[in-house]
Amino acid sequence: MVRQWLGRASLFLLLLLAGCGFHLRGDTQLSPLLERTYLQGVVPYSDLGVGLKRSLEAYGVTVTAVPAEASAILSVTYNQLQRQVLSVGTTGKVQEYALKYILQFQVTNPQGEILLPSQQLELMREYQFDERSVLSAGEQEALLREVLQEEMVQQILWRLEALPPTLNG
DSSP states (O other), rough: OHHHHHHHHHHHHHHHHHHTTTTOOOOOOOOGGGGGGEEESTTTTTTHHHHHHHHHTTTTTEESSGGGGGGGEEEEEEEEEEEEEEEEEEOOOEEEEEEEEEEEEEOOOOOOEEEEEEEEEEEEEEOOOGGGGHHHHHHHHHHHHHHHHHHHHHHHHHHHHOOOTTTOO
């Protein structure tokens, strides 16, 4: 009886998902324009540089060390991670912080033609600060910084997925 009910419920959910147009994302590919990409304005061994390189290579993109060898140049023109005070207690001590990550980038070809206009991305995470456990607060902030870096790489990739296969469209 229970098995029959589970089977019907599963079938109902599958039909419901299919009816609303849901489908798995599957493999996506980046534009052939990005086949050989040079990363400009990114420190190669920084978390962002390593994350971008690794992710682009997972899409089959060759990240070049020399701009002349590239079919596209991904230029990071602004990259800043800020810590802001969100709330202060009655004693005047900080209780809550926010980490705000702002990054701006664009993609051009080696001739300077814009493939993807300047994009500004902003991410923010909040966390509680307890002055009695400064070490754990530091670890929490370090973990949030790492998460923000990973999410920023993903945001960049989602923008790159929107590039057309050719320059004309």
